[in-house]
Amino acid sequence: MTNVRFLVIGVGGMGRSHLSQLLKVSDAQIVGLVDSSQASVDAAKSRFETLADVKTYADYRVALKEADADAAVIVTPHSQHFEQGMACLDAGLHVLMEKPFVSGSENARAMIQRAQEVNRHLAVAYQRHTEGPYGYLRKLIQSGELGEIRFISAYQAQHWLNATRGSWRQDPELSCGGQLNDSGSHLLDVVLWSTGLKPLEVYASIDNRGTGVDIDSAVTVRFEGGAICTWSVVGSASIRWHEDVSFHGERGTALYRNGKLWVAKGQDADLVEVPAKELPPTRTPVEDFVDLLLGRRHEAAATAESGYQVARLTEAAWQSSVTGLPVRF
Template sequence: MERIRVAVIGTGSIAKHRHLPEYASNPNVEIVAVCDIVPERVKEIAEEYDAKAYTDYKELLAKENIDAISVCLPNYLHAPVSIAALSAGCHVLCEKPMATSREEAEAMIQAAKENNRKLMIGHNQRFVSSHQKAKALIDQGEIGKIYSFRTTFGHGGPERWSAEGEDSWFFKKDQAFIGAMGDLGVHKADLIRYVLNDEITEVGAFVETSAKDANVDDNACFILKTEKGVIGTLAASWAYTAAEDNSTVIYGEKAILRLEDDPKYSLVVQYTNGDVVKYELDGIQSNEEGGQSTSHVIDHFIDSISQDTEPLINGEEGMKALDIILGAIKSVESKTIQTLEK
């Protein structure tokens, strides 16, 4: 088969560490072009991947024959650039959160349908081995009825990871829209829906800016209720200064599942009869040193194009995770529990 011609728009850290290396290692991909408003950065990346460099994504879309685009830009640009790429006939892999409003997300989904193109959102936590194994155990009835859960995603902050360091767009409300709950919380919002095979119907939230000099949240805590009546908590933070925490614990009738909660065993199952089963699986993706193993997102996206299958995290799935975050924002503003749209 002919290789899929790919361009990456935005060459900051997520593109540099995840998208570009994973495209480069996929034999079915040719990296044709890269785009960034910082000329020196895009020139260096273009030379590394033998691609054409652009500083204007509209020019790239007009001049190049591209099959698929990765959108690795600040959050406020996700929707307009994704829609432009879809309208130009490209399949799109967009970073999370997919948009800054439900209207934007719906417009992205509509653009994908109108142009008969794939739209995938980069929620990489679904591809983590412990998460997939936990979902399988729950689906098989191994855990019985689910009673509760707690899930968290926190690290020391995006300045350690972002290309701009402390001047990162992550801290600027006009570009980021929201802080830790958009950067990290939306991952766990997607994950808990996926693993439990259940929809979040109600959300209450508190947010604070206590650890960073920023005008977005750096600590967020949600209380969530699902369609099946399961209640649990979600925490997202840029204030876990000593180490990253990416753990999820699910409390069930027959067992407790501990995901990414043990330094050696990525899944520990504690049964009510006293048995403990420890699974030593592939490690979770991390921003810490040595945490850059493949995310499987790129390979899945490319497979969905070449095999003409629906991506696991399509626009509708991405919007459901975004809805939880938007509900949390409304909860903070109104100091009430929010019921989510179906």
């Protein structure tokens, strides 16, 4: 394989973001656009003139039979990911899945198993795995420079409640969950991925704010080994976006503050901002996936296993919120 031929399944807002990324990768070729909404297809072709002659399909099953593709990027409502992903794998395609992977940990494990059976790559578009600040954080933590991680605080605020009102994201039949399962999925993932810690017990308090899905979530997890993490996912915020993550170790501290990074190494050390030149280069999940398929890397930046672990944690948080009791893994 010298280049990778892609089907893009779902060309709405996030789908067009992936199209933009794909068009910047010289080793990627878009051979089909799939969407049941003609308006979304028209919007995609209007935005990207180079896609004018690309074949379009209203049904992904027809596309799988007709398009000569190597891989698929799936960017549809969450409830459709499992069926579409399994069909793509069975058709011999590698799959890059938009977060939060698939609905439920059982489906996640089943899809991972199928990918192994058919010998195809399966990855999740958790872009923080390819972003410089978070790549730096993970390497710092994994190197042991901060010592044993003892406490983590992760905070995300977004005007998600109002921004998604009336859309499929607030329809539980399509979204399979609210803010915790959507943007909040990134926040859960980045802590698990950066630290490698394994949850032992989960306690959560969640408010739907009058909708059919979770909006505001306070999640506390105790990990194996004794570390504690608090996740605050605020979907009813008035601001567009803010994200903070703090890692406190026995020998140091690292603070991510909405794109900037501060680190203190040693006891009583002052926090020092990490200059941009020291951060790993930021890439896109699409670039990473193309490199994986062309043999330039041995593992996806965000493996399907990451999606499975986030699904398990999300399910436990929902269960705890309903029962009012901690859930043990």
